[in-house]
Amino acid sequence: MLRQILKSFFRQYFYFLGITELFRLIFFLVYFDKCIQSKFSEILSSFIYSFWLDNSATAYLLVFPFFVYLLYSLFPVKAIWNINKYYSFLVAIILIIMELSNIAIYGEWGIKLNYKALSYLSEPLEAFRSARAATLIIAGFSLLLFSFTAIIFAEKMQLFAFKKSKRNLLSSFLWLAFMPPLIFGSMRGSLQQIPISQSQSYHSKSDFINQASVNTMWNLMYSIKENRRYINQNPFTFYTLAKAKKEVENLYNIQSDSTVYILSKKNPNIVLIFLESWSGDFIDDLGSNLHITPGFSKLAKDGYLFTNHFASGMLSHQGISAVLSSFPSIPLTSITKQPEKYHKLPSLTQELKSKNYFTSFLFGGQLNYGNIKAYIYFNGFDRITEGKDFASNIPEGSLGHHDEFMLAKLTADINTYKQPFFASAFTLSSHSPFDQPVSNYTSKGGKYKKMLNSIYYSDSCIYDFIQKAKKMPWYKNTLFVFVADHSHPSPYEFPYYSKDVRKIPLLFYGDVIKKEYRGKTNNKIMSQTDIAATLLAQLHLPYDKFRWGKNIMNIHAPEFAYYGYDNGFGLINPKGNFAYLMGENQVIEYNFANKNDSIQLLKTGKSFVETLYQEYLDY
Structure with a gap:
């Protein structure tokens, strides 16, 4: 019996x-274009360096089968055996879903x-609406194909075929004695003092290779565990909190106010337009x-353009909250998903309402x-107006009403x-699936062609x-303010953690700008949180x-821009810049x-994120 169980266990x-x-x-x-930029030896070695993390993830999946096999050794009936089958x-299908999601x-x-x-x-409905029809079809077909193949393969190879056996208490004892150390040792990575982590799979200077080497299931489970852990614990503890706060206070310390006023009116109307995914690369x-934003360029010639403006986060809700509440994007989580926390934030809207401004927000x-x-x-x-509030005769795309109709409204x-x-207002046409109601402007851009054409349309x-x-x-x-919610990958293909991918447009425009400032630029380094x-x-x-x-219009204001991304900050x-990866320190x-x-900027950055995250926890 033990031989039968072991054989089935290792097949599993x-x-x-x-x-x-x-x-x-x-x-x-799928990402062959990135492969050809990498060393072939590193691609091959990823299958080696990934083993221990893959082994750990697989061991977690075998905990339940261990108990089923133990039960089967005591009661050797087909019904119990089939539980494992x-x-x-089920696990195969879940793994396939995770891996397909990871690729996307x-x-x-x-x-x-x-x-x-x-x-x-x-x-799920919003995620469904955001996806292109072709993507959904491919995803659905891939899920069915791989799931069907996995099940048929197991059946054809008789991986879990039942063979009648008699109860054997010695087999039960040996199974119970020797398998738990093997399983739990594999889960931990080995008997070494430090448990396994993603570092085990990191071996290349290429972020692409390293990410490919990290086990998808293990990474997801670890991500969930770490964020559950940091609900009430600051993961960014580099110094004493008092020391970190002091560093941040010094960063924001301004000796005097020498603001340059570029507006001719003290209470102008303000039209704030969030530009979906408008990266500075465009x-x-x-x-x-x-050359895909000629309209913006024409406006910039008569407006006031900020040329070193950086996005605070990677996603729309991070950018919008950075602009309206001046709260920076934090790694690991998002404050907008937690009402009990964002209710503690200040609001630009409320400040203007207190001065008798009528306020509105429009999205298609x-x-x-x-x-x-x-x-x-x-x-x-x-x-507050959403797509559902538009007239029924206005054309819609997959995500809603395109920019020409939204702006007309x-x-x-x-x-x-x-x-x-x-x-x-918040544009949407430059968001996937890029189904703007016009023909393509350019055939260039490779895999970014649809994105480039959507930006041209939105422009x-x-x-x-x-x-x-x-x-x-x-x-x-009226003062018009155009600002991107966040950036987007472009043909320049900067790494996701790079400062270059974080630059986004910010333009003030309108007759309320004094004539001597029209067509001028402001080159100071700033963030969405400064708006x-x-x-x-x-x-x-x-x-x-x-x-x-x-x-930022105070000539004594310090020049800096912090940004957060999923597992780090910059x-x-x-004088320079850095990006820090949390998990690998x-x-x-x-x-x-x-x-x-x-040395000083790294100290400042670490103090900044420590103080910021602690404030988030305290909300």
Whole structure:
């Protein structure tokens, strides 16, 4: 009997392990363009370096079978044996779903499947609407194909075939005595003092190779465990909290207020437009050579452009909360998904409402994704309009009403507002699946072609919106603010943690800008979190509630931009920048001319994220 159990047990082990290794190979094939940029020896070695983490993940999957086999050794009936068989099929399907999801998520975010990605399944309809039809078809077909193949393979190879046996208490004893140490030792990685971690699979200077080497299931489970652990514990504890706070206070310390006022009116109307996924890589005025935003360039010639403006986070809800509440993006989690915390944040909307501004927020789709809707409601906008509120005869795309129709409605709505007003809007056409209702502008861009064409379409809509707004009576008294919610991968293919991928547009535009400042640029390093303070300062209003922001128009304001990403953070100032990877406790991007500058900025960055995360926990 013991031989039969061991044979089936190890078949089950290699069955699960084989699925993992197969999808690692598929991952490399899907991202073959990145493979050809890597050493072939490192691609091969990823299958070696990944073994211990794969082995650990597989061991976790074998805990349940261990007890089933123990029960079978005591009661050798087919019904108990088949429990393991169907468990194996279920696990195989779950592994396939995770691996397919990992492949898709890496293409979108450049990271592995983790708890944050999993959390978006709380809005499955929104995730479904965001996906392209072709993507859904391919995903569904792939799931069915691989699941069917996995089950048929197991059946054909008789991996879990039942063979009648007699009860054998010695087999039960030996199984119980020797298998638990093997299983739990594998789960831990070995009997070494330090348990296994993702570091076991890291072996290359290529982030792509290292991520491919990390086991998807293990990474997901670890991500969930770590975030459960940090619900009340600060994972970024580098110094004493008092020391970290002091460093941050020094960072924001400004000796005097010498604000440059560029507006001709103290209480102008404000139209704030969030540009979905507009990376600085797409803007010629910010160094791009893609030539897909001619409308924006025309506006910049008569506006006031911030050329060193960086996104705080990677996702829409992080960018929107950074702008409206001046709260920086934190690694590991998002504050907008937790009402009990974001209710402690300041609100630009509320500050303007207190000065008799009428406020509104307009989006052509549904605001459920990332809990944005609840956060927008927290801000207290007087009017909130979603796609479902549009007239039924207005054309829709997969995500909602495209930018030309949304902006037309924005103009029509503003015509009914009393002045002064604060009208916010959020574009959507430059979000996957990029189904804008026009023919393609460019055939260039490779895998980014659809994205580039969507940006060109959105740009044309923005420019057309401004031309029509100029004919409206409220235009002369209105400041237009265009800012991206976050960046997006581009043909430049900067790493997801790089400062280069974080640069996004910020443009002030309108007749309320003094003539001597039109067509000018501001080259100071700043973040989305600085926008609220900067705007309020231009209106001669207090902004002390927005503690994580600074008035960038104060000539004494410090130049820096912090950004957070899924498993780390970065900091930029005029002397250099760095990006820090939390799990590996290492700096993964480093640009400094002077060593002393690097030591100080690293200290500042660590203090910043420690203080920020503690404040988040205390909310």
